[in-house]
Amino acid sequence: MDLEDNLLMMPGPVPVPPRVLRAMAKPMINHRGAQFSEIYDDCRRILADVFKTENDIFVLSGSGTASMEAAVGCIADKNDRIISIENGKFGERFKDLASRYGSVVPLEFEWGNSVDLDLIEAQLKEGAKAVTMVHNETSTGILNPAEQVGKLAKKYGALFIMDGVTSLGGDNVFVDDWGVDVAVVGSQKCIGAPPGLSMLSVSEAAFDAMEKENLPYYLDLKACKKSADKEKTQTPYTPAIPLFYALQESLHIVEEEGMDARIKRHCTGAAAVRAAMDAMGIEMFPQLDEYSAYSNTVSAMKAPEGMDSETLKKEMMKAGITIAGGQAHLKGKIFRIGSMANVSYRDILSTLQQVEIVFKKSGVVSELGPATEAAIEVLDK
Structure with missing residues (x-):
């Protein structure tokens, strides 16, 4: 076939429109020059509307899992209590990621079943630095209550790290209104671009919580912010330029549709x-x-x-x-x-x-x- x-x-991955595929055929440019800076700024501008946030937005040359690891890896230290909610395969992945960096409290529900907000609140009462959850669990086709979990996290002083990999760009997500400190989306899902990039928004509270001595090297979100805040917006390390071309074109399609x-x-x-x-x-x-x-x-x-x-x-x-x-x-x-x-x-x-x-x-x-x-x-x- x-x-x-x-x-x-x-x-x-999803079907990629011909205009997006054609965009990837553009010539290489200087990733430290004005042309790349304009592309990155344009992507972040449109993504702010997708995320519904005023928080910092970054694009990583890595799949959604890379941004999930960046979020947890920069925030969680080995003794930090991290509540990880699981009711599907990707909640399980978030839990496994968090266990590499912090002291995980797993809240495991049968795959495909709803989460228990009372149980989540009971664990938050015990104290936690952060809570992780998948908003749209594609392994089981369920949309989890991100807004309610975000409010509970704020009530008990915990950060809310949300996998929005398959909801951002295709469903209602209000990062700021829901109190999401780190939200993650993948390029190959509702955004409609090829695989290989992920985008995340990071709140001031999340940056303030990055206190550990050794942050991840390639996935250092503080390094992302330092580079993005330069006069010419940059990434800390060499970006996948053809994928940025594709992302920009995909986001233009998103903007045109509304x-x-x-x-x-x-x-x-x-x-x-x-x-x-x-x-x-x-x-x-x-x-x-x-x-x-x-x-x-x-x-x-x-x-x-x-x-x-x-x-x-x-x-x-x-x-x-x-x-x-x-x-x-x-x-x-x-x-x-x-x-x-x-x-x-x-x-x-x-x-x-x-x-x-x-x-x-x-x-x-x-x-x-x-x-x-x-x-x-x-x-x-």
């Missing part, structure tokens, strides 16, 4: 997926409460009885559509469909039609059409 004909409908319209498009696309699944009797995987919600950038569903989700993935791939399965102990048990970044309504309908075809051939559904019609009804609104 020609890769150019493959439709990526997974929770990142954040409100972009968020609405993501929400509508995910709602169409859920409507189609309901029409086929396919159960959503997340178990919600009053503070959690279904993700608006990736939908996670239980595999139908009698069909392993890995089989569904293979059948979809034969048709040129890539969806995602479950991770770790959820492999084979759930499947996931992304609706983020530049994925169009046509892409979503094509994917849902093919899922319906696979299910019809496998005897999961008895007829073709109801799922697609249900999705169209949502998209037409």
